[in-house]
Amino acid sequence: MVKALTARHPGQDRDALAGLDLTLERGRRIAVVGPSGSGKTTLAQTLLRFLDAGSGSYTLAGVDAHALDGDDVRRLVGLCAQDAHLFNSSVRENLLLARKDAGEDELRDALGRARLLEWADSLPEGLDTLVGEHGARLSGGQRQRLALARALLADFPVLVLDEPAEHLDLPTADALTADLLAATEGRTTLLITHRLAGLESVDEVVVLDEGRIVQRGPYAELAAVPGPLRAMARREEQTGLLVAG
């Protein structure tokens, strides 16, 4: 639950978040959308304590976040962002960073939910194949899926997905988003995205603009009335046509 949360980047003269109220109930998923610069990533950075919250408050898993330090917060909140942090070791070792006692079945289950199992099994050394420096031997989509599998294995109380499909081509991005929405069903998840594809399945969509919530509700309700979300959907449709044509 986020109450009147503000945040400002160092050296800036105005708040990037200007009093947000947000409740992410256990097992529910919220998507945060909005134009570039609206404050989506700032929200993730603030929740994860990479950036100090100004005024306002938030609780995580029922605990006042002011009582938690950055390390505590990062034990409660898992982050998958656009640049997956992979290490120059094997698929297995990258997964085991999440839970070093995970058994083979659990590793395979996490890979399966991230839709990466078939690929991993097709590798010459299977899960023992090296992924290269920062995962350089994987495609962008595979890197994100491996990071997702790792976050699923870690089983964080809250999962924050910050534009995990950014920098991927549109079909790959939309396929990844669809798969991660399927994989996070029933998990407490905040998905930050500037594309609307697939958001029909989340519980609530929150539209940000200039650090404020300008619209919120289930996707179908917001899409049915004139407003910021419908305008975004129209733009997305047009861009999709331009890309296709």
Ligand SMILES: Nc1ncnc2c1ncn2[C@@H]1O[C@H](COP(=O)(O)OP(=O)(O)OP(=O)(O)O)[C@@H](O)[C@H]1O
């Ligand atoms: N590191 C930073 N230093 C200073 N200002 C920043 C920094 N990061 C973001 N901002 C500013 O904070 C505001 C919110 O930016 P933020 O990155 O949170 O938006 P966003 O909605 O995630 O955008 P995008 O979709 O482009 O990632 C913007 O005005 C931006 O210029």
